[in-house]
Amino acid sequence: MSFKQDEGHIYNARDMAVYLGYLLDIPVILSSATPSMESYSHAKSGKYEYVRLVSRYFKRASLPTMILHDLRNEKSYGSLSQYSICKIRECLASNKQALVFVNRRGHTPKVLCRSCGWKVECRTCSAWLCYHHSTDELVCHYCGYKTSMPSCCHECGKENLIGIGTGIEKVFHECAEIFHGANISVLSSDTMNTPNKISKAIEKIKNNETNIIIGTQLIAKGHNFDNLNTVIVTCADALLYGDDFRATERTFQMIQQVSGRAGRTDSRGAEVVIQTYNPDDELMQYLKHNDFDGLYEMELRNRQALGMPPFGxxxxxxxxxxxxxxxxxxxxxxxxxxxxxxxxxxxxxxxxxxxxxxxxxxxxxxxxxxxxxxxxxxxxxxxxxxxxxxxxxxxxxxxxxx
Ligand SMILES: [Zn+2]
Ligand SMILES: [Zn+2]
Missing domain, CATH: 3.30.70.600 (Ribosomal protein S10)
Structure with missing residues (x-):
């Protein structure tokens, strides 16, 4: 795991801790279920001492079953495939909880004019404005600029604006319609903007008052939900094809962390459904088999070929x-x-x-x-x-x- 400060002086807290340990001659323990490629490679080469916990903390807990669901023949237009919908129904029928992971905030990430193609963008950023249903506003996720939805196109004047893409709010509306009567909690940085709100939502989940949790990466770390049995990753491909040599590593870590929420204690048979258009991708195959080492070795080979860290x-x-x-x-x-x-x-x-x-x-x-x-x-x-x-x-x- 790493914490990277992105504003002001850019530094990596993990590297700073290691360096400080070196200066003061004190041991540093790096602990993570999803270490960075650098730490893994140092552990493998003997530069770091490697202690591996081979069983999960609760002895009876088994790793969740990872299922790759191929979206290429999917007929549904929503963000959940028919298969995922069935899985959630089964899960709810057995009084368990389901988690739907979405990687975008807001309702509709892009709005454009169907007649002329005009894009609704921020005034000061070259970025689309995202429509937020909860506040009925368009928001720039880079600078925070907010404005109301225009009634017509600013280029051609036609009232023909449409939204493209799926954010967490839209997934919530879909789920509310499909799973009638289910108690649904949305955990994103828009709705959960204070620590108090987060702890209340977590409390509700732990008390089984929530049936379906819909979350962004906010949900990915640190919480164990004993009754959580089914996890749906709606957007595996969007995570994978990022503009960064670390995209594979981050996708793997994110999916591992999200799926780690399920089956932490005695809940046998937890399942993680990864919706993807690329089920044959090597990364997907490693995820399917919970093959941590295979995936890291593959990624290290790729990094070596490109001369990227930890090799270059x-x-x-x-x-x-x-x-x-x-x-x-x-x-x-x-x-x-x-x-x-x-x-x-x-x-x-x-x-x-x-x-x-x-x-x-x-x-x-x-x-x-x-x-x-x-x-x-x-x-x-x-x-x-x-x-x-x-x-x-x-x-x-x-x-x-x-
Ligand atoms: Zn137009
Ligand atoms: Zn902006």
Whole structure:
């Protein structure tokens, strides 16, 4: 597991703890059901001492059965397949609880005009506004901007706007319709915005007052629900194809953590249904067989072939500016003046998927090497003349920034 601070100075709390342990000569224990690739690889190579808990905490608890449900022949248009609906019905009939995992907040992540294709985007970010049914507002998930839903298209004037995609609120409405009379709790950062609200919802689940839990990653960690028997992962593919070399690792960790909520104690026969269009994908197969080692070994092979951590070093240089022109010129100069050094590859400048946030345009430059990059970056930095219009951030060990 890792905790990464993303604002201000970018650092990884895990790495800091290890370094502090080294400086003060005290042992550090890293404990996780889903360690990072780096920690796993250090454990395997003997750099870290590896203690493996082979049985689950409660002796009688068995690992849940993982089921891959192929969506390619699915006739239902909702976010739950017919198969998943049957599984939840069976689960409710035996007085157990079901969890539906969704990775998007809000109701409808995208709104556009059917006549001309106009996208409803944020004023200051190059991002879609997400429709939130609970507040009847459009919200930017990058800067927090809120506005009401326009009645017609701002380009062609037609009243022909439609929503695309599925957020947690929409899944809630679908479930309320399909599972009549079931008590449903929604756990997302929109509804559960105070610790008090979260603990009340958790309490209700533990007291069996909730039949179906619908949750985003908020639900993925730290809570054990004894009566939880069925977990549905609605969006495995969306997790898997992220813009980041860590997407596979994160998908695996997320699915492991969500499925870890089920069958923690004596609840035999817990099932996890992963809805996917890619059931033959290697990652999916490892998940199906609960094959933790196989999956890590596969991912380590892929990382080695690409020279990505833990085999290579990656540093991202992220530059942003209110002026697109100033940004592009600065980023290009930066790359042009990078010191030549054997074994060091520089990629970019590259436009990230969210090119603009809070009116600031963004570019990233990625530095790859098989050796530590500190000295190289320090040497390069001496030649940088960063104008006041440009903000520059250095992110070590990361490739992705939205
Ligand atoms: Zn239009
Ligand atoms: Zn915004």
């Amino acid at each position: 070093k990656v540093v991202s240089i992220i530059v942003s500016s209110l002026s697109e022109k100033a940004l592009s010129s600065f980023a290009n100069t930066l790359v042009r003046t990078a010191p030549k050094s054997p074994g060091i590859k520089i990629l970019g400048p590259i436009q990230p998927p969210i090119y603009k946030i809070r009116s600031r345009y963004r570019q990233r430059i990625v530095v790859l090497s098989s050796k530590p990059l500190h000295e190289y970056i320090n040497r390069w930095q001496e030649s940088w003349k960063v104008p006041s219009s440009i903000k520059l951030m250095i992110d070590v060990d990361s490739y992705n920034f939205m």
